[in-house]
Amino acid sequence: MDKNEELKKGPWKIDEDEVLIEHVRRNGPRDWSSIRSNGLLQRTGKSCRLRWVNKLRPNLKSGVKFSAEEEKTVIDLQAKFGNKWAKISTYLQGRTDNDVKNFWSSRKKRLQRIQQTIAPKSNSQKRNKQITSLHDVSPSEASMLSSSRKEEPLSKSLLRSSSYNHKAAIVNPEAALNFERKMFPHDLCPMSTSIKSDPSFISHQIPQFEPDFGMLLEGQEFIPRLGDSSFLDIFQQTTSELTDLQRSNASLIFPPERSSRVAGYEEIDDPLTPDSFIDDLPLDIFDQIESLPSPSQW
DNA sequence: AAGCTTATCAACCGCTAGTGA
């Protein structure tokens, strides 16, 4: 093979993989550049290394979805280290930095779409806040966004439903107003005054679940995860950024011992720090929390 | 069945750090 041949790009073929595996067998996972210089493959050393690390290396969990435990690990470690995917991947056996990165960006993308869907341009500045970096996606957001749609089809129905309502809001101002009221009762509607003066108001006065209301579906998606202790931890961390109103509502959900961090929270100086996603959560999600499923049920 | 949307994954690119001459 002439090493001056044109560089090959794109998907790897089986015979190329075999050559690469043979190289590693003989030389170990190093000297990547020599693969091309020796005329074995018309791939850059960089490309060879990547192929080995991401696909050919032994003990990789190729094609295996992230488990709930792995998701939690990524979420925790991302909060701790930031976007240090290579570092995070060392905590996950069989996962590459690329896997972790893809996992995270996939959830970020989903969150962005949800935010765009539920926060039309005409709404308040707060809800207009867009994700501008990976760090805008908090662990709790990622957790709430959950796994693939195959595993949790509710997220799909959520999108359809909220998307539908959004469209209706655009063509029908009255529908838009109702939509807004339902979506953001605490900061847009007259009802919010009642809530502020009486925190228990929320448990008595907020309309019951309506099947055609997209945001309720979104809330439902989160509910099954509330039965999980790790989710609760993440959720409670997030609630440290709740408004007073939201915090008082959260205390309705969690028993005092579980909501201690909520009660002992400190004001956040920078409202734009990560994890403020909870600010945008519809209070309706709390309506459905009557019987919490055990972790084994989700 | 066709077309569209979304999720997932593989691979590339640009950049930086480390190392040796």
Added chain:
DNA sequence: CTCACTAGCGGTTGATAAGCT
């Protein structure tokens, strides 16, 4: 010191599969 080379990392993109209308 600096230059060249290599390895590694993080971000992005494009292809494809899967699900939905």
